[in-house]
Amino acid sequence: MGELRSYAGVKRHSGNPILTRKDVPYPSALVFNPGVCKYGGRYVMVFRNDYGSFEEQRIEGTNLGLAFSEDGIEWEVSSEPLPMFVDEPDAIRIYDPRLVVLEGKLLMTFALDTFHGIRAGIASTEDFKNFELIHLSTPDSRNIVLFPRKVNGYHVRLEKPFPMYGRLGMERFDIWISFSPDLRFWGESKLLLAVEDVSFANCKVGPGAPPIETDKGWLVIFHAVDVDPSRGKNGWEDKWTKRYSAGVMLLDLEDPTKVLGVHEQSILAPETEYEISGGFRNNVVFPIRAVLENEEVKIYHDAVDTAICLATANVNELVGLCLKNS
């Protein structure tokens, strides 16, 4: 897979990155993969904080950081990381939070590494101190995002299960959609978007931002991964052959198992200095939250698994991209 170009209508914020380890008042080496939402009149962010040493390229552990902002651009990080609220005996760490406000409630989805596989979870909180655990999947799954409202009476989620055994040992993962009456019990699962449906992916596709509602459909910004074995030393790992970019698709409002269109190119791909170099894993743009205000979509994303960035786009343009070829 050759060069990827971002969509010209996606504007990178001039102050990128907007949050790095240097903004964190407790041990921090890498700050990435956050959830963001508007809640209680301000912006809230929960980010993955890997601590250890950035300079010595060493990770000792992971916790979740909390930050608030009035404008979604300038952030203040709270003095303490979030508590570990899962008490499964074999739990290792919680990471990759996503936030959504659903029926007035703040919900956080996350990944949970355990000694028996990777589980995807859903919890709710009001104060970021006390969490109610609502759901943990069987392993392996990750990257759950929730729709911000029920559709036809059911809660809806996207996720990326890891069927490595069923795909003969290959790392080749797709986006699935599932439904729930109550967030606790899930079913009616369907394959939504497969790797082969995305021209700029050859390894995996997965949910990124929780879907945002438009009058034309649910706008979903997802992540896409292509592997090129010729890529070598690149970031901390001896061999990092992957590239992460962002794609966009539109789902039917009333039946979100129906994909109305997928834009044939990436909308945001690693191009600038801070997206291609200087990090834990270079060549990574990982979209994790889209916030719609008026007609502007704020796309929060991870850069090189090391810092948090912001890009913006016009919502009607993104919808138009999805429908162009359909």
Added chain:
Amino acid sequence: MGELRSYAGVKRHSGNPILTRKDVPYPSALVFNPGVCKYGGRYVMVFRNDYGSFEEQRIEGTNLGLAFSEDGIEWEVSSEPLPMFVDEPDAIRIYDPRLVVLEGKLLMTFALDTFHGIRAGIASTEDFKNFELIHLSTPDSRNIVLFPRKVNGYHVRLEKPFPMYGRLGMERFDIWISFSPDLRFWGESKLLLAVEDVSFANCKVGPGAPPIETDKGWLVIFHAVDVDPSRGKNGWEDKWTKRYSAGVMLLDLEDPTKVLGVHEQSILAPETEYEISGGFRNNVVFPIRAVLENEEVKIYHDAVDTAICLATANVNELVGLCLKNS
């Protein structure tokens, strides 16, 4: 892992195997992994039928065969295999059926291979011609068995998800338990029995027979797999290093997430000629159904992935084995 011995109280049926490809009136190479239950006054079996050529060691496809019996020993196979009742566009085959009667309804659980992973499914039928599809999991999962009644208002299932990615590429799988209000939506999943909890497994453990209710708890006959890299050519495959045997555990009647005890040894392990040789995959005893009548448990099992066998044991003895060390 050295030699395994079956429990002396488990009696192999003298007429084993009780069903082979020679009993099937349509193309058949291997007959194995069946579901069995009592329904409508007789025994019903649905078995996995791989067709192709046994002599030429070639499998061309898989369907599900149906058989009936008055005594659970002599079987008559119906003239046609079951219809393919799943219409997912990427479905490859249905296999490994399990049967249970729940609230008077006949339910079949099964595995579904697809081009995007392995899914575990639940369907119901009254006539074995028309099936209602109730649930399909996200991939990878397999070996769902249902409890024969609700516990505390919820349906209960055991399953073996395949967290190969989360276990760093290893094939090391455990038994999980989940709950559902309606069989369609599932949650409250917990790790129930891990490989390291079973002394005669070093690779995986998984559900076998649907649990049977006793006054001391739910009796669960499960499968356990140990791998020995020194095992070589053995059956059809160039290298078949696994051995499958049967174990038994007891779960709390009111809270089946609680394991009351696991017998420290296998209760049924490959020992006789038809369990260690002459088949597709030798050294395989795979328990798939326990039917309790009076005090006798009929344990139906697969032998060398090639034929179906029967063993019996006293239910109180099996319960006693589970509680001996607890």
